Amino acid sequence: xxHTSDRFIDNSRAALANPVLQAALANLKRGFPINRAEVVADxxxxxxxxxxxxxxxxxxxxxxxxxxxxxxRNVRASGGKVHWARNxxxxxxxxxxxxxxxxxRTVTKGKSMVVEEIGLNEALDASEIRRVETDLGEYxxxxxxxxxxxxxxxxxxxxxxxxxxxFREAHEGLDPTRALSEPADITAEARxxxxxxxFSAEVGITGANFLVAxxxxxxxxxxxxxGDLTQTxxxxxxxxxxxxxxxxxxxxxxxxxxxxxxxSTGQEFSVYTSVSNGPKRSDDLxxxxxxxxxxxxxxxxxxxxxxxxxxxxxxxxxxxxxxxPVYSAVGGHAYGWIYPGPMGAVLTPSLTNIAASAHLPNxxxxxxxxxxxxxMKIPLIKMMRHHRNSAHQQGHGGxxxxxxxxxxxxFAGRPALYRTLTGIGVGVLAALAxxxxxxxxxxxxxxxxxxxxxxxxxxxxxxxxxRRGER
Amino acid sequence: xxxxxxxxxxxxxxxxxxxxxxxxARAALEERIRxxxxxxxxxxxxxxxxxxxxxxIAKARAASTSVVEVxxxxxxxxxxxxxxxxxxxPARLVQAxxxxxxxxxxxxxxxxxxxxxxxxxxxxxxxxxAGVAETGTLLLVSxxxxxxxxxxxxxxxxxxxxxxxxxxxxxxxxxxxxxNGTNPRSANFITGPSRTGxxxxxxxxxxxxxLRLHLILVGR
Ligand code: SF4
Numbered sequence: 001x002x003h004t005s006d007r008f009i010d011n012s013r014a015a016l017a018n019p020v021l022q023a024a025l026a027n028l029k030r031g032f033p034i035n036r037a038e039v040v041a042d043x044x045x046x047x048x049x050x051x052x053x054x055x056x057x058x059x060x061x062x063x064x065x066x067x068x069x070x071x072x073r074n075v076r077a078s079g080g081k082v083h084w085a086r087n088x089x090x091x092x093x094x095x096x097x098x099x100x101x102x103x104x105r106t107v108t109k110g111k112s113m114v115v116e117e118i119g120l121n122e123a124l125d126a127s128e129i130r131r132v133e134t135d136l137g138e139y140x141x142x143x144x145x146x147x148x149x150x151x152x153x154x155x156x157x158x159x160x161x162x163x164x165x166x167f168r169e170a171h172e173g174l175d176p177t178r179a180l181s182e183p184a185d186i187t188a189e190a191r192x193x194x195x196x197x198x199f200s201a202e203v204g205i206t207g208a209n210f211l212v213a214x215x216x217x218x219x220x221x222x223x224x225x226x227g228d229l230t231q232t233x234x235x236x237x238x239x240x241x242x243x244x245x246x247x248x249x250x251x252x253x254x255x256x257x258x259x260x261x262x263x264s265t266g267q268e269f270s271v272y273t274s275v276s277n278g279p280k281r282s283d284d285l286x287x288x289x290x291x292x293x294x295x296x297x298x299x300x301x302x303x304x305x306x307x308x309x310x311x312x313x314x315x316x317x318x319x320x321x322x323x324x325p326v327y328s329a330v331g332g333h334a335y336g337w338i339y340p341g342p343m344g345a346v347l348t349p350s351l352t353n354i355a356a357s358a359h360l361p362n363x364x365x366x367x368x369x370x371x372x373x374x375x376m377k378i379p380l381i382k383m384m385r386h387h388r389n390s391a392h393q394q395g396h397g398g399x400x401x402x403x404x405x406x407x408x409x410x411f412a413g414r415p416a417l418y419r420t421l422t423g424i425g426v427g428v429l430a431a432l433a434x435x436x437x438x439x440x441x442x443x444x445x446x447x448x449x450x451x452x453x454x455x456x457x458x459x460x461x462x463x464x465x466x467r468r469g470e471r
Numbered sequence: 472x473x474x475x476x477x478x479x480x481x482x483x484x485x486x487x488x489x490x491x492x493x494x495x496a497r498a499a500l501e502e503r504i505r506x507x508x509x510x511x512x513x514x515x516x517x518x519x520x521x522x523x524x525x526x527x528i529a530k531a532r533a534a535s536t537s538v539v540e541v542x543x544x545x546x547x548x549x550x551x552x553x554x555x556x557x558x559x560x561p562a563r564l565v566q567a568x569x570x571x572x573x574x575x576x577x578x579x580x581x582x583x584x585x586x587x588x589x590x591x592x593x594x595x596x597x598x599x600x601a602g603v604a605e606t607g608t609l610l611l612v613s614x615x616x617x618x619x620x621x622x623x624x625x626x627x628x629x630x631x632x633x634x635x636x637x638x639x640x641x642x643x644x645x646x647x648x649x650x651n652g653t654n655p656r657s658a659n660f661i662t663g664p665s666r667t668g669x670x671x672x673x674x675x676x677x678x679x680x681x682l683r684l685h686l687i688l689v690g691r
Contacts, residue, residue: 024671027671027672028672031668031672043513043515044513044514045511045513045514048511049510049511052510052511056510062487063492063500064483064487065480065483065484065487065491065492066492066497066500067500068480068483069480070500070501070504072476078654078656084475084476084479085475086475086478086479090475134679135669136667136669136670136678136679137667137669140669153668153669153672154669155669155670156672159671160670160671163670183670183671183673183675184675186670187667187670187675187677187678190678191677191678191679194679195590198679199590213504214504214507215654223665223666223667223668224665224666224667224669224678224679224680225623225665225678225679225680225681226678226679226680228619228622228623228659228680229623229624229679229680232619232620232623232657233620233624243479243483248500248503248504248507249503249504249507249508250507250642250645251507251508251509251510251642251645252510254510254640254641254642254645255510255511257641258513265668267534267662268530268534268606268662269534269606269608269660269662270662271534271661271662271663271664271665271666271680272659272660272661272662272665272680273608273659273660273662274657274658274659274660275657275658275659275660276656276657277654277655277656277657277658278656279656280656281614281656283614283615284613284614284615284618284656285568285586285587285615285618285620286587286588286613286618286619286620287613287619287656287657295479297479297482301479301482301483301486302482302486303486304483304486304487305486305487305488306486
C-alpha cells in the first residue's frame with residue numbers, strides 16, 4: 001500500500017474533524033481495554049507470564065538462525081516446502097509463482113499483517129487472479145478499497161450503514177428489499193457470499209501467529225473461523241510469516257498464547273487456535289494437497305543486535321494501540337502505513353525509512369500506557385526515543401517539533417480528554433496546569449515544553465470543575 | 472532460493488555478532504526442543520479433578536458453548552436428537568468416522584452420514600481428543616477418524632467428549648498427542664462458536680465457522 005506516514009499531521013487533522021471516525025474510536029476505547037482489564041484481573045499469574053514470554057522470545061531471537069533451520073527441516077519432514085524472501089518483492093514474486101503453478105483463479109486470504117506489508121494485495125489485483133479476503137473486517141475494506149485502520153479490527157472506522165452500502169454495491173443479485181441494517185444481517189450475508197469462495201479457491205493464503213520449530217507447524221489464532229476454512233478447503237495452503245514468528249516448542253507457544261487473546265480482545269482464549277502441519281496425509285479425508293511457507297525477512301534480520309531488537313518480540317496483539325491516547329484520537333489511517341499506534345511508531349521506521357516516517361515516533365504523549373499493557377514487555381517509549389534521536393541526527397528535526405507542537409496543543413486544549421484517554425489522575429494534570437490556565441509541562445514531549453509555556457485554553461474551566469469535585 | 476536462505480541466515484548471524492552455533496551450544500538448543508520444558512502454568516489448572524470438570528464446564532459456557540452431560544456413550548444419540556429438536560434444526564448430520572460404533576437405534580429419526588463435511592451439511596458430530604479446563608477449550612485433531620471440515624463447515628457443530636479426557640492445561644492436552652507419537656496434520660483448539668466484532672465492535676456469533684457449538688460430555 002501507499003505510504004503516507006510523511007503526512008501524519010495532515011492525516012491527523014482530517015481524522016480529528018471526522019465525527020464518524022471519532023464515534024468508532026470511542027467505541028473501541030470502551031471495548032477492548034475494559035475486557036482486557038477484566039480477564040487480566042482473573043489471572044493472578046498474568047504479570048509473571050509477561051516475564052516468561054519476554055524470556056522465551058529473547059532466547060529465540062538470540063538463536064534465530066538455529067531455530068529457523070530446525071523449523072525448516074521439520075516442515076520438509078512433514079511434506080511442506082519452505083521459501084525464503086529477503087524483501088517484499090521476493091516474497092510477492094514467490095507467492096505469485098506458487099499461485100500460478102497451482103493454477104489459481106481464486107485465492108482466499110485470511111488476515112495477515114505481513115501479507116499487507118509485502119503488498120501482495122496489489123500484486124494479486126494487478127493479475128488475473130481473483131482475491132477474496134475472508135476475515136470480515138478485511139472483506140469490508142476490500143470492498144471499500146481502503147487500507148486497514150487497526151491490526152485486529154481492520155474495519156473499525158466503518159459504520160454498519162457504510163458496510164450495508166458496500167455490500168449492496170458489490171453483491172450481485174442481492175434482493176434490494178433485504179435488510180442489511182443490523183450487524184446480524186450483515187454477518188449472515190457475508191457468510192453466504194464467502195462460502196462460495198472457500199470452496200472454489202485453488203489457493204488459500206494465511207499468516208501465522210507462531211511457527212513451531214520442534215514440529216514445523218504453523219499456528220493461526222482467529223475468532224471467525226475464516227482462516228481455518230481458508231487453509232482447510234483450498235487445494236494449496238500458503239503460510240506467509242515473518243522470521244520472528246518462530247518459537248522453539250509448543251510449550252513456548254502455549255505460554256505466549258495465555259497472554260495473546262487476553263491482551264488483544266480481552267478474551268481468555270480466542271475461539272480458534274489451529275496448529276497446521278504439512279499437507280493432507282494419505283489417509284486424511286480433507287485438507288490441502290500442498291503446503292508452502294514463505295518466510296519473510298524484509299528488514300527484520302537487521303534489527304537483531306540493535307536497539308530495535310526488542311520490537312521483534314511483538315505478537316501483534318494491539319494492546320498498545322487500544323490503550324494509546326494518540327491512536328484513540330486520530331485512528332489508524334493517520335499513521336499512513338499498516339502498523340498504527342505505538343507498535344507502528346516503532347516498527348514502521350525500522351522497516352521503512354526514517355525520513356518518510358519521522359513523525360511517527362513522536363505520535364505519543366509518552367504516557368506509558370502502551371508499555372504497561374504490552375504482554376511482551378517491549379520498551380516502546382524508549383524505542384520511540386531512539387528513533388527520534390536518529391531522525392534528529394539525520395536532519396528531520398524540523399518536522400519533529402512541528403509534530404510535537406501539533407499534538408501538544410491538541411491535548412493541552414483537552415485536559416479532560418487527555419485524562420480519560422490516558423487514565424492519568426486529575427490531580428496530576430491539575431498540578432501541571434498550575435493555576436493561570438497555562439500548562440508548564442505535559443508528559444508529552446519532555447524536552448519540548450521545558451523552555452516553552454503554552455496556553456491551555458480550557459485549563460481554567462477544567463480546574464474550576466476539578467475544585468468543585470466534578471469529574 | 473537456497474542462496475536467499477543463506478543470505479538471510481548469515482545476516483542474522485552478523486547482526487547477532489557471531490558465527491553459526493555448533494557443538495555443545497547447538498546440542499543444548501536441540502535438547503531444549505527434545506525436552507520441551509513447561510513454563511508457568513496458571514494455578515487455576517491445579518485443582519482437584521471434580522473442581523476441574525466444573526471449571527471446564529463453566530468456562531465452556533462462558534464462551535457460548537452449550538453443554539449437556541450424559542452418563543454413558545449409549546445416551547449420545549438421544550442427546551443429539553434432543554438437541555437438534557430443541558434448536559428446531561433438521562434431524563440430519565455428518566458424523567466423524569471415529570464415532571462409527573454409536574448405535575443410532577435409540578434416535579431413529581436422525582439421518583446420519585459418515586465422512587468429511589460438504590458445503591450443504593447443516594450439522595456435524597465429532598469427537599474431542601481433550602477438554603482443557605483452564606479456558607473451557609476443546610482439542611480436536613485431524614485424521615481419517617475426525618476430518619477437520621467437520622469443525623468448521625456446518626453451521627452446527629456437536630462434539631462428544633469423555634469426562635476422563637478433561638485435562639487441566641493446554642500442555643496436558645498436547646501431551647496426549649506426544650504420548651501417542653502422533654503429529655496430526657491439523658490440531659484445533661476450539662473455545663466456543665465462531666464470532667466477530669468487526670461490525671462496530673458488536674459481537675456477532677456465527678460468522679464463518681459454526682453458529683452453534685454443542686458439547687456432549689460423557690461419563691460419570
Ligand atoms: S508492541 Fe506489545 S502491546 Fe503492542 S502489539 Fe506488539 S506485543 Fe502487543
